[in-house]
Each structure stands twice: as structure tokens, then as C-alpha cells.
Amino acid sequence: MPGNLSNYLENKLIDHFLGTTTFTKPTTVYVALFTGSSLTDSSTGSAPSPATEVSGGSYARQSATFSAASSGATTNDSNIDFASMPACIVTGIAIVDSGTSGAGNILVYGTLTTSKTLDAGDTLRISSGDLSISID
Numbered sequence: 001m002p003g004n005l006s007n008y009l010e011n012k013l014i015d016h017f018l019g020t021t022t023f024t025k026p027t028t029v030y031v032a033l034f035t036g037s038s039l040t041d042s043s044t045g046s047a048p049s050p051a052t053e054v055s056g057g058s059y060a061r062q063s064a065t066f067s068a069a070s071s072g073a074t075t076n077d078s079n080i081d082f083a084s085m086p087a088c089i090v091t092g093i094a095i096v097d098s099g100t101s102g103a104g105n106i107l108v109y110g111t112l113t114t115s116k117t118l119d120a121g122d123t124l125r126i127s128s129g130d131l132s133i134s135i136d
Contacts, residue, residue, distance in 0.1 A: 056086030
């Protein structure tokens, strides 16, 4: 997900490093899955239009941890599992600051290289090291 920072995070980072306002980092970040059209810089956790967050089955945002960044990039440091998913086609992913679907702020987002078609009850796993975030 190179360079796909939300407007929310871009503004918070600029304010923070220019000394305008201090940005308090989230205690925990979560991975959210989306269907439909792509997310945009103006997408939010509460109104992700034009994309739609997955719902149904046992879908829930999953907490994630990442390795310390090096050369402007990082990856998840453990598996992220979404168990008992509803039937859907996942097209996008976002890192958000709330574990509640439809709430919080999207921080970073991206479109999957290949959409994932899931049957009801499937588990979607993002293996350790497979979720890469970079700023160029």
C-alpha cells in the first residue's frame, strides 16, 4: 500500500511534525476489509464511500502489529486471520484506528493486487510479512 495515506492521517502528520498540534498515535490499529469501489484519500472509517466494509458472518476488524519501519516501509509481524467470513469479494484493505466496523478513522488504505473471492465460512489470512506499508 505505497503512499495511500488518508487525508485524515496526512493532516495529523503535517500538524505534528510542524508543531501545530501533537498527534497521539492509536493504542491499537486494526485491519478492515472492503468490497466494491476503491477507497480514496477522503474515505473515513464511518463513511467509507465509495467502498463498502465487509459485513455479515463473523467478520470483525482484526488488530494488527507491525515491525519497525526501515527505508520507509514496514510489514505485519504476525498472521491476521478473518474467520467465518460471509460470501463476498474483498477488493480493498485499510488500517484504521477503531475496532468497531463503520467507526474511527482510516489511516492507510489500498486495493488488493488480486481480489479475494470468499465463500461463507471461509477464513481469509494475511500471513506475517504479506501486508506491506510504505511511504515514498
